[in-house]
Amino acid sequence: MSVAETVERAAASGLPSTARDDRARWLEALASALETERFELVRIAAAETHLSDARLDGEITRTAAQLRFFADVARDGAYLEATLDAPDPSAVPPRPDLRRMLRPLGPVAVYAASNFPFAFSVLGNDTASALAAGCPVVVKAHPGHPELSRRTAELASRTLDAAGAPAGAFGLVEGLDAGVELVQHPAIAAAGFTGSERGGRALFDLAAARERPIPFYGELGSINPVVVTEASARERAAAIAAGLVGSFTRDAGQYCTKPGLVFVPAGSGVEDAVDAALSTVIPQQQLTDGMTTAFTNGAAAFAARDDVHVLGGSELPGSSPTVVVTDAEAFTADPRPFLTECFGPLTVLVRYRGPDELDRSIAALDSSLTATIHRGADEDVSRLTAALARVAGRIVFDGWPTGVAIAWAQHHGGSWPATTASVHTSVGATAIRRFLTPIAYQDAPESSLPAELRTGNPLGIPRREHP
Template identity: 50%
Template structure:
């Protein structure tokens, strides 16, 4: 057995975790338990499952102090940020419980037997059903909201599936304690053994994805690792869906009117969005389009002044810290960007100050459109909106695009909306993309390489990833799910083409 270590990024000091890497037999035992649990979970009614989700949220709240303490020592993130993230995780479980109670996510449909325009038609009833054990990979930058207790776990459980998490190497102890919190709450509620599982170590993660009992994979991380996991899936005898959130540059465009009217406010907001959580957010605006001229110059000067006066911030791990300046130098030497503010390493741990680069829109190529994980922004100066449109074609598809404009700039705003709507999964107006609301309407996804899916990983519709459609034709009533039987039901459904609301 290999005992794994953890590192405090605030100091760079490593220590033993007492956690052993999971071997192949261990992975197989965990997935077998998950498969056994699935057979029982799928028989429970929705009300039971909603109760489980609320019990898990209560368990997290009860363990808040210990969970935050562990994450502080493994991520270097501020305590307020970690408490907020833990609250978000508990909220997600409760939101999915509400969605399970409501039942609309099932997409229940009934077509009764009868005469149709094409002749006699059979009775057909359809709804979404759980797919089976789901593998979830924890993310480095969200030790709670996108890791063991994150949205992938919550949505997969809400759909009726067991979950096996691969703990992220940057916060192993946090992952272990998060798992213990969930598993204890699940056991107390009466969930079957194997409803939740966890594996540790890189090799265990690969074996988990290859395991034939796993039916889907949720992943938030680098594009390179995502491609490795997809390659493992491609070698499986039975392919499964891979839901990867992988890379995003998130262009932000400031119109001439906005730059003139809100110079200081946009400078402050842009800087905060770029440097929040040390720039280690997948929605960070990595490239900002600023008009040429005096107003644009003033806005850039504002951002530069803030960066020059900033203290060093702690990055999550040595890999991110080491790669940061490599990418910055590459953007300069290969992309042609100019350095306005160079970063400086802090005195302790994996810390550094922000960096600001600048380039003319006409010179933007794919070489300067690389995601830099950390507090760095590339400011693109443009003289005409056509330059913005052309430069956007060099920017990889992203999770978000942000447009700052003034009320009277309707034509410009419309043109920019048209320019970005095929490139991203969310368009933000006069705001900032960091901070993703957990709600019914949210979409946190985008065209490749932002994600490789049509679905979202945040919000209620994230549950759709872990469900599959099943139709029953001419089925006896006793084999049908209660949601598809004739009579009053507690879910909305479409009956013979007519949408019916849930019965009171």
């Protein structure tokens, strides 16, 4: 089926008018189907991505949890932001009867990610949140796992059909040209993307250049800075180093939340502890040959600089863990190379001497998905927290950012270049907000109102009502 046929089928599906309970039931059916076919899906994914069976098995569990989570979000109904204002003729100006809620945008294009072949791919978080919102989904498969994408799409179509979902609620397209055509199709109302800054920017520009531009929700590059305070380094340098190495090398460093830039006190022992911890790490194969080449080139560019030295990597294959070490003076003199994401198991340590150098370094940061603070016992880091809140969508204390919980309060976003839409998240309940748009009804007869806005709240959803 062509891109145009797939999109037109989605547009004609009638999914936006379906009941929230039905959509929740379909999402739960998808979760169960994934779990039922877990063994075969893991086998295919392992062959295509080089990720371990254990990692992939855990990712299926996460993906099923995401689908069930958004089933709960759909049933709850609070995401609709239903608000009622009673008429008040004495107000200036007079206030009519106003009732407002969010409604589905329409067919959504989802661009699958390479590094999460389940959780951010065909039936990943974007697909789950869009279907929960009532938006039909057309997924553009990632070329890094084509067989898995097809098999997952077959499972999704079969499951949705058996559960009674409307035909066209879900579709799959493949290929670079198909991805371009998809975002330009006039029936597509929004797009979700997880991937590189270059690829995301190209699609974002296409979405904006349409005769009728559409929102493009891209999760792109992120450096995810970490600050190790002097107090925390004195208390637990070895533990911090071990945690860092475990985080930035996890699954060959192929995480959007990988800590890629770490500010450490000069002479604190953290650098030596990182060097020691590196010797215990076994290099892993990256997802594609292209990613391996890009990583090797990025590491080599750092190694060629005369203001850095490199720990690890020099005698190992291209995907081996690498730590680049520099000082705050070099970083602030030319921060751009250090702020450019090197996708893979590489991080940069920046030695700082005192709070002034740390402040200047933080002032040079770009926006990121996360920022992390390692603090001493009872240390007041409120000033540091405020500085990092300027550049991060999530601040982690005394932990590591690799790992994004599925939760109502989760936020996985940030300003450019972390994402293309800083007010939104791609993980957590409010990810559904990307695929909704407001509508208000003024003095509407009851028969014309959606059930969620009718007098007496017949569906019992959370609503804000002003007398």
